[in-house]
Amino acid sequence: MSDTLRVAGGAVLHPDFTVSDGDVLVDRDAGEIIAVGDTPAGDETVDAAGCLVMPGLVNAHCHVAMTLLRGYADDKQLDAWLQEDIWPAEAELADGDIRAGARLGLVEMIRAGTTAFADMYFEVPEVVDAITESGLRARVGHGVVTVGKDDADAVADNEEALSVAREFNDAADGRITSAYMPHSLTTVGEEYLREFVAAAREADVPVHFHANETEQEVEPIVDEHGSRPLEYAADVGLLAEDDFLAHGVHTTAGEIELLAESGASVVHCPASNMKLASGMAPVQAMREAGVTVALGTDGAASNNDLDVFDELRDAAMLGKLQTGAADAVPARAAVEMATAGGAAALGFDSGRIEVGANADLAVVDFDVPHLTPVHDHVSHLAYAATGQDVRHTICDGEVLMRDREVLPFDEAAVREQAAQRASELAARAGE
Amino acid sequence: MSDTLRVAGGAVLHPDFTVSDGDVLVDRDAGEIIAVGDTPAGDETVDAAGCLVMPGLVNAHCHVAMTLLRGYADDKQLDAWLQEDIWPAEAELADGDIRAGARLGLVEMIRAGTTAFADMYFEVPEVVDAITESGLRARVGHGVVTVGKDDADAVADNEEALSVAREFNDAADGRITSAYMPHSLTTVGEEYLREFVAAAREADVPVHFHANETEQEVEPIVDEHGSRPLEYAADVGLLAEDDFLAHGVHTTAGEIELLAESGASVVHCPASNMKLASGMAPVQAMREAGVTVALGTDGAASNNDLDVFDELRDAAMLGKLQTGAADAVPARAAVEMATAGGAAALGFDSGRIEVGANADLAVVDFDVPHLTPVHDHVSHLAYAATGQDVRHTICDGEVLMRDREVLPFDEAAVREQAAQRASELAARAGE
Numbered sequence: 001m002s003d004t005l006r007v008a009g010g011a012v013l014h015p016d017f018t019v020s021d022g023d024v025l026v027d028r029d030a031g032e033i034i035a036v037g038d039t040p041a042g043d044e045t046v047d048a049a050g051c052l053v054m055p056g057l058v059n060a061h062c063h064v065a066m067t068l069l070r071g072y073a074d075d076k077q078l079d080a081w082l083q084e085d086i087w088p089a090e091a092e093l094a095d096g097d098i099r100a101g102a103r104l105g106l107v108e109m110i111r112a113g114t115t116a117f118a119d120m121y122f123e124v125p126e127v128v129d130a131i132t133e134s135g136l137r138a139r140v141g142h143g144v145v146t147v148g149k150d151d152a153d154a155v156a157d158n159e160e161a162l163s164v165a166r167e168f169n170d171a172a173d174g175r176i177t178s179a180y181m182p183h184s185l186t187t188v189g190e191e192y193l194r195e196f197v198a199a200a201r202e203a204d205v206p207v208h209f210h211a212n213e214t215e216q217e218v219e220p221i222v223d224e225h226g227s228r229p230l231e232y233a234a235d236v237g238l239l240a241e242d243d244f245l246a247h248g249v250h251t252t253a254g255e256i257e258l259l260a261e262s263g264a265s266v267v268h269c270p271a272s273n274m275k276l277a278s279g280m281a282p283v284q285a286m287r288e289a290g291v292t293v294a295l296g297t298d299g300a301a302s303n304n305d306l307d308v309f310d311e312l313r314d315a316a317m318l319g320k321l322q323t324g325a326a327d328a329v330p331a332r333a334a335v336e337m338a339t340a341g342g343a344a345a346l347g348f349d350s351g352r353i354e355v356g357a358n359a360d361l362a363v364v365d366f367d368v369p370h371l372t373p374v375h376d377h378v379s380h381l382a383y384a385a386t387g388q389d390v391r392h393t394i395c396d397g398e399v400l401m402r403d404r405e406v407l408p409f410d411e412a413a414v415r416e417q418a419a420q421r422a423s424e425l426a427a428r429a430g431e
Numbered sequence: 432m433s434d435t436l437r438v439a440g441g442a443v444l445h446p447d448f449t450v451s452d453g454d455v456l457v458d459r460d461a462g463e464i465i466a467v468g469d470t471p472a473g474d475e476t477v478d479a480a481g482c483l484v485m486p487g488l489v490n491a492h493c494h495v496a497m498t499l500l501r502g503y504a505d506d507k508q509l510d511a512w513l514q515e516d517i518w519p520a521e522a523e524l525a526d527g528d529i530r531a532g533a534r535l536g537l538v539e540m541i542r543a544g545t546t547a548f549a550d551m552y553f554e555v556p557e558v559v560d561a562i563t564e565s566g567l568r569a570r571v572g573h574g575v576v577t578v579g580k581d582d583a584d585a586v587a588d589n590e591e592a593l594s595v596a597r598e599f600n601d602a603a604d605g606r607i608t609s610a611y612m613p614h615s616l617t618t619v620g621e622e623y624l625r626e627f628v629a630a631a632r633e634a635d636v637p638v639h640f641h642a643n644e645t646e647q648e649v650e651p652i653v654d655e656h657g658s659r660p661l662e663y664a665a666d667v668g669l670l671a672e673d674d675f676l677a678h679g680v681h682t683t684a685g686e687i688e689l690l691a692e693s694g695a696s697v698v699h700c701p702a703s704n705m706k707l708a709s710g711m712a713p714v715q716a717m718r719e720a721g722v723t724v725a726l727g728t729d730g731a732a733s734n735n736d737l738d739v740f741d742e743l744r745d746a747a748m749l750g751k752l753q754t755g756a757a758d759a760v761p762a763r764a765a766v767e768m769a770t771a772g773g774a775a776a777l778g779f780d781s782g783r784i785e786v787g788a789n790a791d792l793a794v795v796d797f798d799v800p801h802l803t804p805v806h807d808h809v810s811h812l813a814y815a816a817t818g819q820d821v822r823h824t825i826c827d828g829e830v831l832m833r834d835r836e837v838l839p840f841d842e843a844a845v846r847e848q849a850a851q852r853a854s855e856l857a858a859r860a861g862e
Contacts, residue, residue, distance in 0.1 A: 368846075386817050419805070
């Protein structure tokens with residue numbers, strides 16, 4: 001007999017975006033959905049009365065430990081912000097800081113119904129330890145930067161990224177996978193990209209990188225290589241089918257075509273792109289071309305939270321603003337990007353409520369004033385709900401939050417430790 | 432002895448945006464703040480430990496009863512959305528619907544720390560009754576439309592608006608004031624504007640109207656009058672110092688200058704402007720020119736909630752996107768618009784925590800993961816907090832929500848009645 005969990009008495013969001021009353025039965029050993037609708041009782045029950053059971057949200061681009069720098073510096077352009085605030089502070093990170101920041105971010109994501117994410121940062125084993133504790137699903141990697149480094153240091157940084165990718169490609173009972181993560185097309189030299197992207201293919205891990213985020217980042221590539229950034233990316237071996245890139249704000253029709261042909265995914269980070277004045281990604285055009293688009297919060301220093309419901313709303317809103325058409329990026333498209341799109345980008349069999357899929361679920365309480373009346377559940381997910389409406393979070397068949405209590409961590413202790421470390425970090429960085 | 436209330440043990444947001452630990456002492460009879468900082472005990476205490484005490488938020492443009500149509504129709508252009516969905520549904524409103532929708536919206540605003548709002552709708556006495564029950568502060572009016580009406584009907588509609596403005600200009604012990612509210616510069620004929628704006632001046636009430644919301648709305652005015660909409664507005668007698676207009680999306684430098692000279696205020700509705708693909712208002716330029724800018728949710732059908740924290744975040748985000756400069760509309764500017772700016776636009780002595788000001792307060796719980804650590808309280812208000820972080824709401828010295836319990840209403844009954852009426856309304860409108 002398998003150990004089962006029934007999410008009972010709610011409405012269920014189906015992959016075709018219809019909603020019907022029903023239960024979701026989960027095999028906890030396999031971490032899979034085994035029945036949807038009128039299901040038998042489970043060994044354990046999670047009460048979903050008055051709630052919508054939806055796929056857990058996917059945060060497909062994050063730097064989770066950066067919660068320590070939430071609100072540390074705002075209202076500055078990307079370059080100045082990185083060089084004057086973020087990088088100097090990161091240079092002062094002490095032993096244990098990354099783990100403390102990651103734990104805070106993991107608690108925050110569990111609270112907001114996020115069940116899977118991609119993370120690019122340093123000291124990946126620390127991040128992996130925290131993710132393992134958390135019960136979440138993740139694709140992790142070490143962010144490589146070679147500009148300003150001599151060749152030995154540049155190679156060492158790439159070797160670390162590859163080594164981390166090999167080590168964690170199937171960790172935490174398969175919940176954790178990895179990628180080779182060169183920071184961007186301008187911060188990693190061409191020779192390193194060519195060599196280590198090829199090595200990543202050998203190691204059978206995908207590649208995740210930032211691309212086309214700002215206009216300032218596009219120009220030097222065009223000047224140096226005579227081609228658009230994503231053409232250059234394809235030339236150095238990037239844009240394999242399981243690769244996923246963050247941002248894609250300044251992307252031409254030709255680059256969108258290239259993305260669609262390659263099968264590589266784009267992670268749209270609307271809040272970060274607004275806050276850093278980077279611009280609006282052409283998401284509607286990408287979707288029309290058949291590109292897989294996911295959503296990401298980016299780090300908490302440029303957002304400033306890790307609630308994917310904000311990205312879902314922002315994506316729907318900016319879709320309209322970017323095109324001038326109020327029917328662009330409708331609610332269903334936004335919800336799709338936050339769930340199935342994210343799962344596809346990260347290569348997880350999640351993001352949909354269907355027999356055989358991973359049991360990654362968010363149970364959203366609709367019995368609140370701001371989600372009343374319910375003419376359309378999906379509209380509410382896009383335009384009115386927030387992560388604070390999530391009542392239960394389930395990942396890989398395990399309940400990570402029940403009735404708003406986060407189970408894998410002592411939340412108060414995680415908050416206190418992060419606050420203490422953030423305060424010390426700011427003092428060291430000379431705030 | 433006056434009856435006092437002490438909001439105790441929190442941090443206080445001061446008018447200059449500094450934050451310090453301290454209490455706020457309120458005279459409940461006068462509805463005023465009488466001490467800030469190290470205050471004597473009050474007859475009653477509200478616990479603000481771990482919280483930031485800030486001025487209550489101001490929602491300076493709303494159609495509160497439209498909560499019944501939340502999520503009723505989305506992802507459509509303004510014209511089609513009004514003509515195919517919203518106006519046909521509004522034509523089916525039954526007796527009591529407006530009161531039920533208003534009560535739902537009032538509960539929602541109390542929950543999100545909003546203490547004052549402006550409302551333009553029909554059946555204003557119904558709305559006024561609900562506001563009186565709620566304890567909130569408001570400036571109300573009847574929305575006039577004359578296009579498509581014969582002269583007798585057009586005059587009657589304007590007469591009703593004036594009569595309502597006269598009747599409710601000092602209701603609910605002064606918490607409710609009014610305005611003459613012609614819907615917009617294109618939906619009310621010039622002859623009526625000239626006549627009834629002058630009558631509003633006689634009656635000593637300000638004027639609130641929609642202006643420059645979409646490009647489609649600007650063109651016919653330019654064609655017909657040979658002037659920009661706000662030049663036309665000034666010509667018909669609008670833009671007095673206490674007038675306030677909603678949107679101002681498509682506004683030229685000359686019109687901004689005209690606004691600054693006139694002293695009239697603009698209510699920026701960023702979410703509604705995005706959702707209906709109307710565009711981005713030049714808020715940074717308006718503020719630099721000295722225009723008073725407030726924030727508004729607009730109705731819940733184009734938002735789709737009444738949480739001013741969303742507008743606060745959207746305003747800061749869009750400020751950057753609209754200018755391409757990440758230092759535009761910084762966190763402090765956004766918070767100022769949501770508090771002091773809103774109070775100035777609506778003519779209330781609220782929006783700041785200072786002795787003598789109205790005791791309109793929101794107490795925001797910062798002891799949560801997504802507001803940890805606290806490098807900067809004001810940054811968190813703009814970029815990470817939501818209305819769901821509000822723990823207590825106080826208006827005019829009265830506690831309207833304590834520990835997340837809304838006191839003036841039976842929240843479950845309000846939700847149930849609104850859901851029932853919304854369902855019947857949708858059925859009548861042939862959804």
